[in-house]
Amino acid sequence: MKPIQKEITITGKDNPVVRHYRKLRDQKKIRQDEKLFVIEGLRIVRDALQYPYLVKQVFVTETAWVRHAGIMDFALREPVQMIHITDNIGELMTDTEHTQGVFAVCRVPEPKSVPELLSPDGKYLVLCQIQDPGNLGMILRTCDALGVDAVFTTGCCERYSPKVIRATMGSVFRVPVADMPNALNLLTTLRECGIRSYAAVLSDKAKSLKECRPGCGCAVWIGNEGNGLPESISNNCEYHVRIPMQGGAESLNAAMAAGILTWEMMNCQE
């Protein structure tokens, strides 16, 4: 067992460590400059502590310390800084209505390179300009549960914002994700690796998902909530696929569409 790096107690709400946590929580620029992000909740902090070098600091309120017996057990395994805080400070730090009083600052993992993530029989999801943090988080959670090999994002909302993290329920630590600067280049890279791209579209001209199922060696492309995929992308994908709709709704929520397409892709053995 590795020792705790340092154990401190903070009682002042103006303490710079607390101020730093709140800046990381609220400001994308600080998160990106420092390559750090914050998480909140007993379960997700426990989750995070299973990954080496992910967690930098753990904050626990007095009440949480009493309530969750053995809370130290999970922190002891990693050399993290354990910080005891008052309940009042917990209220300043929380992003929820009823805080559990457990928080952490984590390091953004080093991104994997695209070649590391690709294999010719892999199954991938590509997200273009997904803007709603709840949607992005839900998609990552779904990809984790269903076992997608990797997710690529281009022009999406920030993956390490508190709203996305919360919606992932810890999947953000598990699903391999790469942010790509250029969607068209990614399309080319996928093709060179023998991976076929399926553009999810609403057009009646597209094939129904019942007839045209992505499977091994495929990437499903999902577009923005309001506008779908850019034409420059969908025009260059090998296939156009639509989820057949019988009712009056004109479209599914982007996360739901991603989930159903992913479910079909994962179940296709071809």
Add this chain to the structure above:
Amino acid sequence: MKPIQKEITITGKDNPVVRHYRKLRDQKKIRQDEKLFVIEGLRIVRDALQYPYLVKQVFVTETAWVRHAGIMDFALREPVQMIHITDNIGELMTDTEHTQGVFAVCRVPEPKSVPELLSPDGKYLVLCQIQDPGNLGMILRTCDALGVDAVFTTGCCERYSPKVIRATMGSVFRVPVADMPNALNLLTTLRECGIRSYAAVLSDKAKSLKECRPGCGCAVWIGNEGNGLPESISNNCEYHVRIPMQGGAESLNAAMAAGILTWEMMNCQE
């Protein structure tokens, strides 16, 4: 073409009609007592006006009136009260960051009776204690798109709250939904009608959705986000079904699980 019932202009922010709208927006009790709810946005108001006797009042800001040429066309078809408001009043009424300046007060439709909704070869979704408005709205939108025959809710969050309405994207007007006071009674009623109930559970003992597909004459039961279905319900369902998971996530978001199960049910012809 029916005439507009009445056309008025409101410039004072303390006007009782505006105050009433805001109460309906913010207070569940007022919505339930008066059997009214509010909607916001050009598209959903247009949608609502296609249904007879649904819309009571339409509010349009000066800017919206100029921007959306022909905005009257859609209001003219129904005898609604058309109310012109200033942009400042629109800012008071909105529930979004950037309002389109179009609002309406709608009447809660008379609920259909259960026998009206049931047929022995129908396909149904039952929601028990879904508490997140975004989830409930997304599920209703998905059921509309995929063509579920009816949705039953028991102990869920309020269907006519602005957050649910927004997430449905208009599907709230289209999907037949019945609120049931007692889940066990509903289970019995379904059984008496020859409809088999499938409890969505996480247990490994349940059959995988790949082996056990709900189809015609089936109802899929989805439980609460944190706790799943009450045992009193799942123990009495004919089948237990789980969505097979390969990754590290312990569960899917409740709306996503509902969507994937519904997708499979709608595609099953048996």
